[in-house]
Amino acid sequence: MSLFEVDKKTxxxxxxxxSRAIRTPQYVPSKECPPIESLFxxxxxxxxxxxxxxxxxxxxEKKFLRLAxxxxxxxxxxxxxxxxxxxxxxxxxxxxxxALVILDIDDAIANGYVxxxxxxxxxxxxxxxxxESISDD
Amino acid sequence: xxxxxxxxxxxxxHCRPNDTTTPATLRSCNYTxxxxxxxxxxxxxxxxxxxxxxxxxxxxxxxDEAMKVYDSMDNLGDKRCAIYARxxxxxxxxxxxxxxxxxxxxxxxxxxxxxxxxxxxYRNNYSKLDxxxxxxxxxxxxxxxxxxxxxxxxxxxxxxxxxxxxxxxxLHKCMGSWMCFVSRRLRFxxxxxxxxxxxxxxxxxxxxxxxxxxxxxDTPATQxxxxxxxxxxxxxxxxxxxFYTIMCCPSFVSVDxxxxxxxxxxxxxxxxxxxxxxxxxxxxx
Numbered sequence: 001m002s003l004f005e006v007d008k009k010t011x012x013x014x015x016x017x018x019s020r021a022i023r024t025p026q027y028v029p030s031k032e033c034p035p036i037e038s039l040f041x042x043x044x045x046x047x048x049x050x051x052x053x054x055x056x057x058x059x060x061e062k063k064f065l066r067l068a069x070x071x072x073x074x075x076x077x078x079x080x081x082x083x084x085x086x087x088x089x090x091x092x093x094x095x096x097x098x099a100l101v102i103l104d105i106d107d108a109i110a111n112g113y114v115x116x117x118x119x120x121x122x123x124x125x126x127x128x129x130x131x132e133s134i135s136d137d
Numbered sequence: 138x139x140x141x142x143x144x145x146x147x148x149x150x151h152c153r154p155n156d157t158t159t160p161a162t163l164r165s166c167n168y169t170x171x172x173x174x175x176x177x178x179x180x181x182x183x184x185x186x187x188x189x190x191x192x193x194x195x196x197x198x199x200x201d202e203a204m205k206v207y208d209s210m211d212n213l214g215d216k217r218c219a220i221y222a223r224x225x226x227x228x229x230x231x232x233x234x235x236x237x238x239x240x241x242x243x244x245x246x247x248x249x250x251x252x253x254x255x256x257x258x259y260r261n262n263y264s265k266l267d268x269x270x271x272x273x274x275x276x277x278x279x280x281x282x283x284x285x286x287x288x289x290x291x292x293x294x295x296x297x298x299x300x301x302x303x304x305x306x307x308l309h310k311c312m313g314s315w316m317c318f319v320s321r322r323l324r325f326x327x328x329x330x331x332x333x334x335x336x337x338x339x340x341x342x343x344x345x346x347x348x349x350x351x352x353x354x355d356t357p358a359t360q361x362x363x364x365x366x367x368x369x370x371x372x373x374x375x376x377x378x379x380f381y382t383i384m385c386c387p388s389f390v391s392v393d394x395x396x397x398x399x400x401x402x403x404x405x406x407x408x409x410x411x412x413x414x415x416x417x418x419x420x421x422x
Contacts, residue, residue: 027414074388081414089422099343105418112279119272120351127263
């Protein structure tokens with residue numbers, strides 16, 4: 001990706017309606033399994049590798065530069081999650097070990113978020129009542 | 138089970154002994170727990186802090202020692218950065234037997250709830266922080282991948298009810314009020330943009346960072362109060378600041394213009410490429 005992407009933008013976008021219906025922070029994988037080559041973009045990485053391989057720096061330096069070049073690989077994490085949902089057990093376990101997806105076991109985080117939202121809603125209602133009672137005095 | 142006796146708010150202070158508003162703000166928002174003011178040993182105003190805030194523990198860390206350990210991501214040797222204090226919080230909390238803490242800057246003026254009514258965004262300053270902190274910690278306790286959660290900032294609500302935070306109800310970032318578990322140590326790095334560097338790098342490796350819209354920290358306009366990080370930002374500008382995060386995560390961070398009429402250089406994330414997705418465990422075979 002380019003380092004310079006200078007677009008003017010508006011904060012509202014095209015959406016001005018708001019609803020605070022609880023949306024849990026889980027991603028729902030697609031029913032379609034994406035092709036594995038769509039999970040990443042290594043164009044810049046390839047260019048860097050080409051330059052490194054054709055340079056005159058030492059092998060030790062090349063080794064370091066190759067590892068560092070991997071930082072430029074762009075991973076598409078939603079497609080990775082889609083792929084995970086269709087992968088076999090061994091592939092899934094390897095993906096988990098590499099933190100390519102985060103598993104919400106028993107939907108604990110999603111449920112925790114619902115609980116947190118409810119608690120905060122309760123606290124806000126209490127504070128509104130307190131504010132009104134102080135205003136009445 | 139969260140034990141609130143093991144929780145402390147650590148306020149990062151530097152040379153603002155007469156303008157440290159956060160402790161009083163916390164008390165006014167019904168926080169009754171412990172507060173530590175964290176100072177570095179090169180702060181010439183330590184005695185003034187001791188005089189002005191006798192009711193709080195004043196903890197002083199060695200900046201030179203911290204510099205040996207933490208990565209400034211440059212060779213400038215500039216000591217005017219937050220990473221030494223931010224990282225030292227974990228040591229300080231552990232030293233006094235705390236399990237959790239919230240790391241805050243020193244200039245917060247109010248910490249109001251934010252809520253929607255009749256499609257309008259409101260604020261209410263009658264917050265009960267004891268209960269809010271506990272609720273946030275209980276959420277964090279659920280999964281050890283949760284690195285931190287934070288209160289929102291005013292900028293998160295630009296656009297009012299249509300702001301990105303209000304629409305999504307969470308953002309994958311933390312700024313200004315880091316709730317932390319001592320056992321889940323974060324590694325703040327970079328002379329500038331250390332907070333962004335931390336959640337972007339940690340997030341890309343599977344740590345979860347959240348900002349929720351329920352409550353917000355209020356601060357003076359950025360860089361309007363002397364002391365703290367103001368001078369370093371005025372000196373180098375946000376262009377340099379942005380590049381620290383690009384160094385961390387070049388595959389999904391770029392330079393952008395940010396603002397409305399008055400634009401400034403800022404980092405831009407391609408969130409799709411920034412962090413792994415959280416998915417239901419039901420998808421595991």
